[in-house]
Amino acid sequence: MTLSDKKYAQRIQAAFAKYPDKRSAVMPLLYLAQEEYGWVSPEGIQEVAALCDMDPTQVQSIAGFYTMYSEKPKGKYWLQVCTDLACALRGADEFYEQLKAELGVDDGGTTEDGLFTVEHVMCLAACDKAPMLQCNFHFMENLDMDKMRAWIAEKRAEAAKAKK
Amino acid sequence: MTHILLRGRDIPDIWKFDVYVKNGGYEAFKKALGMEPKAVIDEVKASNLRGRGGAGFPTGLKWSFIPQSEPVKYVAVNADESETGTFKDREIMETNPHQLIEGALICAWAIQAKAVYIYLRGEFWDLAHELDKRIEEARQAGFIGQDIQGTGWSCEVYTHLGAGAYICGEESALLNSLEGKLGQPRVRPPFPAQKGGGLYGEPTVVNNVETLTNVPWIIANGADAYKKIGTEQSAGPKIFCVSGHVVKPGNYELPLGITLRELLYDHAGGVPDGKAMKAILPSGGSGPIIPATNAVLDTPLTYEDLGKIGSILGSASIIVMDETVDITWVAAKVTKFFKHESCGKCTPCREGTYWLDKVLDRIMAGQARLSDIELIDNIAKNMQGVTLCALGDFAANPIIYTIKNFRDDFMQHVQKAEAKPAPKTRQAAPAGD
Ligand SMILES: Cc1cc2nc3c(=O)[nH]c(=O)nc-3n(C[C@H](O)[C@H](O)[C@H](O)COP(=O)(O)O)c2cc1C
Numbered sequence: 001m002t003l004s005d006k007k008y009a010q011r012i013q014a015a016f017a018k019y020p021d022k023r024s025a026v027m028p029l030l031y032l033a034q035e036e037y038g039w040v041s042p043e044g045i046q047e048v049a050a051l052c053d054m055d056p057t058q059v060q061s062i063a064g065f066y067t068m069y070s071e072k073p074k075g076k077y078w079l080q081v082c083t084d085l086a087c088a089l090r091g092a093d094e095f096y097e098q099l100k101a102e103l104g105v106d107d108g109g110t111t112e113d114g115l116f117t118v119e120h121v122m123c124l125a126a127c128d129k130a131p132m133l134q135c136n137f138h139f140m141e142n143l144d145m146d147k148m149r150a151w152i153a154e155k156r157a158e159a160a161k162a163k164k
Numbered sequence: 165m166t167h168i169l170l171r172g173r174d175i176p177d178i179w180k181f182d183v184y185v186k187n188g189g190y191e192a193f194k195k196a197l198g199m200e201p202k203a204v205i206d207e208v209k210a211s212n213l214r215g216r217g218g219a220g221f222p223t224g225l226k227w228s229f230i231p232q233s234e235p236v237k238y239v240a241v242n243a244d245e246s247e248t249g250t251f252k253d254r255e256i257m258e259t260n261p262h263q264l265i266e267g268a269l270i271c272a273w274a275i276q277a278k279a280v281y282i283y284l285r286g287e288f289w290d291l292a293h294e295l296d297k298r299i300e301e302a303r304q305a306g307f308i309g310q311d312i313q314g315t316g317w318s319c320e321v322y323t324h325l326g327a328g329a330y331i332c333g334e335e336s337a338l339l340n341s342l343e344g345k346l347g348q349p350r351v352r353p354p355f356p357a358q359k360g361g362g363l364y365g366e367p368t369v370v371n372n373v374e375t376l377t378n379v380p381w382i383i384a385n386g387a388d389a390y391k392k393i394g395t396e397q398s399a400g401p402k403i404f405c406v407s408g409h410v411v412k413p414g415n416y417e418l419p420l421g422i423t424l425r426e427l428l429y430d431h432a433g434g435v436p437d438g439k440a441m442k443a444i445l446p447s448g449g450s451g452p453i454i455p456a457t458n459a460v461l462d463t464p465l466t467y468e469d470l471g472k473i474g475s476i477l478g479s480a481s482i483i484v485m486d487e488t489v490d491i492t493w494v495a496a497k498v499t500k501f502f503k504h505e506s507c508g509k510c511t512p513c514r515e516g517t518y519w520l521d522k523v524l525d526r527i528m529a530g531q532a533r534l535s536d537i538e539l540i541d542n543i544a545k546n547m548q549g550v551t552l553c554a555l556g557d558f559a560a561n562p563i564i565y566t567i568k569n570f571r572d573d574f575m576q577h578v579q580k581a582e583a584k585p586a587p588k589t590r591q592a593a594p595a596g597d
Pocket residue numbers: 214215216217218219220221223242243244245246247330331332333334335336370371372373375376553554555
């Protein structure tokens with residue numbers, strides 16, 4: 001599929017309707033490309049560039065400037081763990097070390113089954129609810145390793161079931 | 165106390181349109197529409213409301229800079245909220261979103277704007293999609309769109325999601341990002357309020373979420389009533405984000421002028437486990453760190469008083485550190501943030517944060533000499549006041565003030581290194597070793 005698929009038509013139109021020029025839609029359209037391809041792939045960049053009347057290299061540099069556009073494929077669950085100061089004062093560094101050990105990956109790595117990618121990020125505006133993370137841009141807060149182990153097991157079971 | 169901003173604490177369903185309206189919602193907007201735009205600006209000016217995004221600029225004065233003769237004007241709401249330790253705008257938008265929309269609409273009427281863009285950090289993904297629904301409700305009720313309430317004035321309200329870049333909270337970078345350009349700051353002048361400096365080159369007011377959320381109350385109750393809250397130079401309520409080593413971290417909406425002691429001990433419950441408080445960052449990672457002395461704790465939280473003790477009120481994101489924290493570790497942590505977030509446009513900021521980070525790693529690894537402390541102090545001082553935006557200064561602050569106020573913490577690393585030069589790879593916990 002591509003961004004020209006019917007299911008995106010309405011959202012593309014809504015993005016263009018917000019701004020007086022086409023170029024401003026580049027950020028919302030890059031999110032759509034990421035949704036379609038799982039990352040901002042070369043095809044996605046080309047399509048967004050064509051839609052916004054921009055040069056693909058310009059679109060590429062915009063995608064590269066922001067951390068939420070992924071420049072490589074990620075696991076099904078993209079876990080961004082805040083290890084910034086306020087969270088670190090409440091144990092976020094230790095939490096992140098344990099989470100990486102639990103999944104057997106390093107910072108930025110993806111598990112072999114392709115389910116989980118972990119990385120550490122800066123403050124996510126949830127400092128009073130540390131340790132915390134975002135999974136595919138949804139907040140998960142007041143965490144500990146018991147909760148994480150249960151959650152990981154649940155996601156693995158779901159994936160195993162879906163395979164059958 | 166009843167809340168003016170975090171009204172969701174008193175009326176949990178106030179995020180719903182009908183509940184908001186039942187509790188007086190959008191009455192202030194209707195009242196403003198019955199006033200001359202200039203009278204609205206004058207009322208906000210008279211209230212002494214100052215910007216809650218960090219710089220504390222007088223809000224009414226900012227609005228008055230917009231040249232009325234220009235046909236196209238914009239409002240940009242800064243909902244980027246990315247400063248370490250800050251989580252107040254999120255609670256406003258999650259629990260009292262219509263009050264923000266109403267405040268933004270009053271601002272739009274006052275400057276006769278054509279549209280309002282709410283710029284949210286990308287991680288507020290779910291929040292932005294909820295906000296879209298609230299905007300639609302206001303549109304259905306005739307508060308947004310064509311010929312609003314029969315005034316002949318039309319205005320749209322849109323959300324825009326960023327995608328992970330702290331620098332986009334800086335107002336001119338925010339405007340570039342909205343325009344689909346790289347989110348890097350612009351050379352000023354022209355300022356956003358001026359022709360050529362704002363969104364798409366048109367005069368634009370950029371205001372923080374919390375700032376605008378104050379506005380409906382000011383219009384409904386008048387500037388005089390507002391000025392009765394807080395102190396003479398720091399009027400109104402403020403949301404203090406308290407994090408780190410306190411028993412009850414969270415947002416506290418209180419009048420400006422309460423002391424740090426009242427906030428951190430009476431409201432936030434003091435330091436856990438009976439430990440002593442060592443240091444306070446009153447304005448997130450970017451402001452000067454101060455020792456938690458009695459004099460500091462008795463300081464009223466106002467724009468003017470925090471200046472007197474060598475710090476700033478900023479966005480009032482107060483990070484508390486207990487006696488076990490090694491302040492060198494704090495400097496290293498905050499420096500990593502700014503190194504990551506420097507947009508790279510100016511050399512002193514790009515190179516400075518790179519070198520600060522490198523030397524701090526060396527200090528933390530126990531491989532540094534005394535001269536390294538002077539080295540980073542010098543690098544930081546050379547970053548001050550020479551960059552295109554304030555991030556350069558923000559990145560210098562953690563170094564200059566940690567060394568100035570907590571030199572002993574640095575000395576311990578250096579002395580250890582000089583006594584036993586075996587390299588150490590990783591600092592484990594916040595606790596100093
Ligand atoms: C590096 C940097 C980051 C900033 N981040 C934010 C932010 O996340 N939110 C915000 O409201 N203001 C932020 N500001 C301040 C804005 O530039 C601007 O002063 C503010 O949005 C004006 O609104 P106010 O007058 O209502 O405070 C930042 C400034 C700098 C230099």
